[in-house]
Amino acid sequence: MSTMQGKTVIITGASAGIGEELAVALASRGANLVLAARGEEALAQVRKRCEQAGGRAVTVGTDVAEPEACRRMIERAVEAFGGVDVLVNNAGISMWARFEEIEDLTLFERIMRVNYLGSVYCTHAALPHLKERKGLLVAISSLTGKTGVPTRSAYAASKHAMQGFFDSLRIELLGTGVDVLVVSPGFVATDIRARALGPDGKPHQESKRDEGKDTMPLEECVSQIVRAIERREREVVMTAKAKVGMFLKLVAPGLVDRIAQRAVREKST
Secondary structure, eight states, X not given: OOTTTTOEEEEXXXXXXXXXXXXXXXXXXXXXXXXXXXXXXXXXXXXXXHHHTTOEEEEEEOOTTSHHHHHHHHHHHHHHHSSOSXXXXXXXXXXXXXXXXXXXXXXXXXXXXXXXXXXXXXXXXXXXXXXXXXXXXXXXXXXXXXXXXXXXXXXXXXXXXXXXXXXXXXXHTTTTTOEEEEEEOOSBXXXXXXXXXXXXXXXXXXXXXXXXXXXXXXXXXXXXXXXXXXXXXXEEEXXXXXXXHHHHHHHOHHHXXXXXXXXXXXXXX
């Protein structure tokens, strides 16, 4: 029997991409899913997939940038399933623009409110319930939360903030039974880059990189996340190349900067 059988899992950003596929994968392991996102019509389709996979699911229309919406979402989860075992902070938006080209600086605030503060709001509301069940906090971060990446300044800043917040919280929660997992994917085959904000603050509508190169299949990404959740791991850094990059950043940071600059240039041409 899966360790997720009967566990209540909240997933933000559950209407598409990693959030959707993670929900279906956990549903197939017998979990109860609380699906949160702004797009309620899309959430309804994900709920149907979860139920077909063998799990129970409820949907909660939620804008994680609003603290009160996050609080209501947690209340709905407790009302539906009696408590919270796992909170997956997955909701996020991206961007693709050089800093000097950005026309609308509110882009930084928008990204920070969703990617970072959204996780803070949801975690704060869920924490008492997670402590009751000795649960698990999951942060779907990014490799850009480990190192800066050109054209992603706002996104990288939000993910660095996310990393620092959950690393600090992990220490605060020692001895409570609540564990913290930070997941750092690289390029994964989702449409997040097609929805990335441009210098005018509006979505690009299409990815600025060649999605056929060096992109991890969504199923592989989700498989790694599920395994880490079941094992209550501390951190997942996806791909061997990324792990090597983290080591190089310690011993040759200038080299890593040049590699990142070249990689983004190649992937966007």
